[in-house]
Amino acid sequence: MAEQERTQRPKQADHSQDVETGEPTSSAGAEQLKADLDSLLDEIDLVLEDNAEEFVRNYVQKGGE
Amino acid sequence: MALPKVLGIETEYGITSADPLADPIVTSTLLVSAYAQSLAHHSSWDFEGESPHRDARGSQCDSDRAPAVERHLANTVLTNGARFYVDHAHPEYSSPECRTPLEAVLFDVAGEIVMLEAMEAVKRVYPEAPEIVVYKNNSDAKGQSYGCHENYLVDRSVAFDAIANALIPHFVTRQIYCGSGKVGLERVGALDLEHFQISQRAEFFEAVEGLETTIKRPIINTRDEPHADASQFRRLHVIIGDANCSQVATFLKLATTSVILAMLEDGALPESVGFPLDPVHAVHLISQDSSVTVAIPTDRGSMTALEIQYQYLDAATHYLDGKDATFLGGPAIASMLLERWRAALLGLSLDPLSMASTIDWVAKWRLLSAFADRHQLRPSDPRLQAIDLQYHDLRPERSLAQRAGLETIIDPDSALSACTNPPENTRAWFRGTALSRFPSEVVTANWDSVVFDIGEDPLRRVPMMDPMRGTKASTEDIFARSQSARQLLDLLGQ
Numbered sequence: 001m002a003e004q005e006r007t008q009r010p011k012q013a014d015h016s017q018d019v020e021t022g023e024p025t026s027s028a029g030a031e032q033l034k035a036d037l038d039s040l041l042d043e044i045d046l047v048l049e050d051n052a053e054e055f056v057r058n059y060v061q062k063g064g065e
Numbered sequence: 066m067a068l069p070k071v072l073g074i075e076t077e078y079g080i081t082s083a084d085p086l087a088d089p090i091v092t093s094t095l096l097v098s099a100y101a102q103s104l105a106h107h108s109s110w111d112f113e114g115e116s117p118h119r120d121a122r123g124s125q126c127d128s129d130r131a132p133a134v135e136r137h138l139a140n141t142v143l144t145n146g147a148r149f150y151v152d153h154a155h156p157e158y159s160s161p162e163c164r165t166p167l168e169a170v171l172f173d174v175a176g177e178i179v180m181l182e183a184m185e186a187v188k189r190v191y192p193e194a195p196e197i198v199v200y201k202n203n204s205d206a207k208g209q210s211y212g213c214h215e216n217y218l219v220d221r222s223v224a225f226d227a228i229a230n231a232l233i234p235h236f237v238t239r240q241i242y243c244g245s246g247k248v249g250l251e252r253v254g255a256l257d258l259e260h261f262q263i264s265q266r267a268e269f270f271e272a273v274e275g276l277e278t279t280i281k282r283p284i285i286n287t288r289d290e291p292h293a294d295a296s297q298f299r300r301l302h303v304i305i306g307d308a309n310c311s312q313v314a315t316f317l318k319l320a321t322t323s324v325i326l327a328m329l330e331d332g333a334l335p336e337s338v339g340f341p342l343d344p345v346h347a348v349h350l351i352s353q354d355s356s357v358t359v360a361i362p363t364d365r366g367s368m369t370a371l372e373i374q375y376q377y378l379d380a381a382t383h384y385l386d387g388k389d390a391t392f393l394g395g396p397a398i399a400s401m402l403l404e405r406w407r408a409a410l411l412g413l414s415l416d417p418l419s420m421a422s423t424i425d426w427v428a429k430w431r432l433l434s435a436f437a438d439r440h441q442l443r444p445s446d447p448r449l450q451a452i453d454l455q456y457h458d459l460r461p462e463r464s465l466a467q468r469a470g471l472e473t474i475i476d477p478d479s480a481l482s483a484c485t486n487p488p489e490n491t492r493a494w495f496r497g498t499a500l501s502r503f504p505s506e507v508v509t510a511n512w513d514s515v516v517f518d519i520g521e522d523p524l525r526r527v528p529m530m531d532p533m534r535g536t537k538a539s540t541e542d543i544f545a546r547s548q549s550a551r552q553l554l555d556l557l558g559q
Contacts, residue, residue, distance in 0.1 A: 036470070037431075041439050043468055044432065044452065052451035056206070058085045059454055062154035064077040064211030065278040065304065 067327035067392040068298075071218040071491055071532045072166065072319060074173050075159040076308050077152055077211040078180055079202050079457070083195035089154035092197050096156050097139035097149055099190040100183035108500055110140040110148055111509035111516060114292070120276050121225045121289035121299070142510045144485050144501040146493030147172065149179060153279075155211050156180065156199060161493030162512075162532050165394025166320035167401070167474070168488055170312050174475045175483035177201060181459055182484070201308045202457035203265040206251050206450060210269040212278065213308035217323060218532055219299040220330050221291075228301060229274060229285045231329040234338050234363075235322065235377060236284050236305045237347045238370035240264040241357050242409040243318040245307035246426030248433065248453040250353070257444035258433055260353070263426040265307045267352030273344050278304050284344055292512035294530040301326065305348075310457060310466035312474045313405060313423040320393070320402040324381045327392050333384045338376035339363035355430060357413045371414050378406050421470065428469040429456050495527075495535030498544055499553070506550035519551045525559050 049055035082092045140150040146161030158176035163169040180199045187197050204210045219228065244264035249256035252268050262268065266282075275283035286304045293300065303322065309315040328334045340363055341347040347361040351370045360367040382403055390399035405423075412420040421431045433449055442448060456465040487497030492513075499515050500507050508518045517525045529535050547553035 037435050040432070040468060040470070041435055044436055044465065047455075047463055047465075047468075048448065049451050049455060049463075053447040056447045056450045056454065059079075059081060059205055060085075060207060061079050061205035061209045061211060062089055063209045063279055064153045064155045064157075065214070065282075 067330040068218055068220050069164065069392050069533060070166070070323035070327060071162050071164060072169050072323060073160045073162050073216045074169055074315070074319065075157060075212075075214045075216070076173070076176060076201065077155040077157045077213070078308075078459075079200035079205065079211065080154075080156055081198050081200070083197075087195065090151065093151040093154060093156045094139045095187055095191055095194055096180075096183045096197055096199070097141060097151055099186035100149065100179065101139070101141040102190050103182070103186040104143075108142045108504070108507045109509050110142060110150060111511040111514065114511065114513060116290050117288055118276070119289045121287040122274075142496070142500060143179070144487070144497045145172065145175060145483055146487035146491075146497035147176065147179070149183075153211070156183070161487055161497065162491040163488045163493075164490035165398050166316055166323055167394065167398055169319050170315045171475050171479060171483050172488065173315055174312060174480045177459055178480060178484050184460070198463075199459050200454065200457040201310060201459060202245065202454065203307055204247065204251060204269075206247070206249060206256055206453070208251055210266055210282075212266075212304055213306050214278075215303040215306060215319060215322065217301045217303070217326055218293075219301050219326055221295065221297050221299050223299070223330055225287070225289075225299075227329060228299075228326070230340070231325060231334055232322070233273065233284055233344050234340055234373050235325055236303070237341050237344050237361075238351060238373045239318065239321060240267060240307070240348070240352060241370045241374065241413055242406075242420075242424050243307065243309060243314045244352065244424075244426040245309055245314075245457075246429035246453070248450050256450060258437060258449050259444045261355055261430060261433070262352045263355055263357075264348075264352040266305065267348045270305060270345060270348050284348065293532050298532070307425070308457075309425050310464075311423055311425045311428065311471045313472055314425050316401075316474060317405055317409060320398070321377065321381075321406060323393060324385070324399075324402060325377060328380060328384050331384070333380065335376060335380050337364055338380070339365045339368040339373040355417065355426070357417055371410055374406075374410055378403070378410060381406070422472045425456075425466070425471075428466070428471055429453065432456070432465060432469060489537035490533075492529040492532050492535035494537045495529060495540055498537075498540070499527075499550075502544060502547075503550040503553065517550050517554060519549075519554065525554050527554070527557060527559055 080089055080092055148159040160172040247262045247265045250260045270282045272281050272283040274285045274287055276287050284305050286302050288302045291298050291300045342362045350359050360369050385399045390396055393399050417427050420427045458464045487493045496510050496515055506517045509516045513529050515527045543556045
């Protein structure tokens with residue numbers, strides 16, 4: 001899995017940086033964010049193209065510009 | 066003194082049909098034609114004066130790779146001054162000339178509405194046609210890319226080499242806040258989340274400078290086709306950019322590039338902000354690094370994209386201090402630029418995910434990683450590629466960008482109005498108003514002229530060689546006094 005290890009993902013800020021930016025760090029705020037994301041994921045489940053594999057395969061474009 | 070940064074943005078949209086075998090040239094033509102027919106009137110585009118083969122470095126391209134002008138495809142001019150047409154095998158909306166970066170965002174958003182209305186028009190005008198869907202993205206994940214180009218008015222007296230040197234570090238690094246994000250490295254067929262990129266188009270760039278736009282794409286496009294008085298003006302044609310769904314990202318892309326050009330014209334740029342020693346490789350490396358920490362070799366040593374962007378931001382902050390910034394549209398836009406720019410760089414340096422409401426690639430990454438976690442997907446699951454594509458679907462019932470919580474800076478009613486009403490402070494006002502006032506007399510129009518047929522020979526061409534003339538302030542009164550196109554031409558002295 002060398003490929004995976006090489007890939008860098010967006011970092012999570014540590015707590016001291018949260019203080020620096022003045023972002024809310026309360027657990028209530030974090031729970032709200034998680035709830036928002038959960039409802040967004042529920043919506044993606046509803047609207048995502050039914051047959052993803054076929055949708056992706058059929059999305060063919062010609063070059064442009 | 067920096068020239069007013071008259072600017073525009075042209076977007077080629079992806080297009081699909083419910084019939085997967087449909088020819089995209091046909092579906093794009095249906096789309097443009099249906100929209101044109103649904104309007105009260107329809108004027109075609111005038112190709113006089115098009116010269117996409119002229120090279121800013123001083124020569125005519127002798128290569129058979131020079132871009133061709135296609136004259137046979139559907140082509141229309143809108144009353145907002147934009148051009149809506151079929152380019153290659155894509156529907157393209159070229160915004161009218163705008164006077165400020167924020168206005169250019171407004172007219173870009175109007176383009177999204179035009180595309181949506183065109184999709185609806187197809188259903189009315191060609192009810193038997195399979196459904197057509199339009200995507201505001203730049204690649205099909207199978208190795209084909211289509212563009213989102215920007216155009217900026219630049220003083221002709223600035224040497225082209227100086228423009229290239231001033232902008233190459235910017236074009237290599239600005240993707241960190243205006244990249245649209247993509248699942249995979251499509252040119253090597255690694256279509257998985259582990260190979261997520263921050264830019265849709267980065268991997269298609271293979272040269273530092275050049276005239277081509279469809280192959281061997283260059284970071285600096287040298288096309289010298291000013292669509293204006295060539296002795297005074299240059300139109301910088303920028304091809305390295307992703308189409309953004311985030312309005313803030315579009316604003317940042319246009320406003321940062323505008324202010325860097327203004328600083329160049331005013332001699333206010335630092336000698337070097339950090340020039341990448343291998344710009345093409347640097348574009349690719351930065352796109353493949355979603356931690357936004359990779360350092361690239363520059364003439365000032367090893368630097369990250371953020372460090373190079375901070376050099377530009379600091380110079381712009383100093384340059385704009387105490388200026389009225391009329392070249393950018395005024396102090397409010399200058400403040401908005403500096404605040405948004407600083408917030409983007411700070412957010413990316415502390416925690417990229419904190420920018421999910423303004424930066425497309427971050428918003429997309431957030432959806433992808435959360436969806437993959439919820440369903441325990443492997444990185445190459447096709448549902449992740451489907452999310453990537455569907456992020457850019459313009460239909461409200463399908464669009465994921467519209468569900469991603471992106472902040473908006475454009476009022477929806479203003480955007481609707483901008484579909485039919487032109488910008489007031491450029492020549493687009495004359496073009497659009499001539500078309501809406503005298504639709505049957507305007508036979509054709511292009512960027513730098515409008516041609517009238519007033520029933521007698523010859524046709525009358527009104528030249529508009531200065532993009533800043535033909536504004537509402539200078540021609541509103543003449544339009545008000547004209548009951549006919551003939552009167553308008555008389556008053557203009559044509």
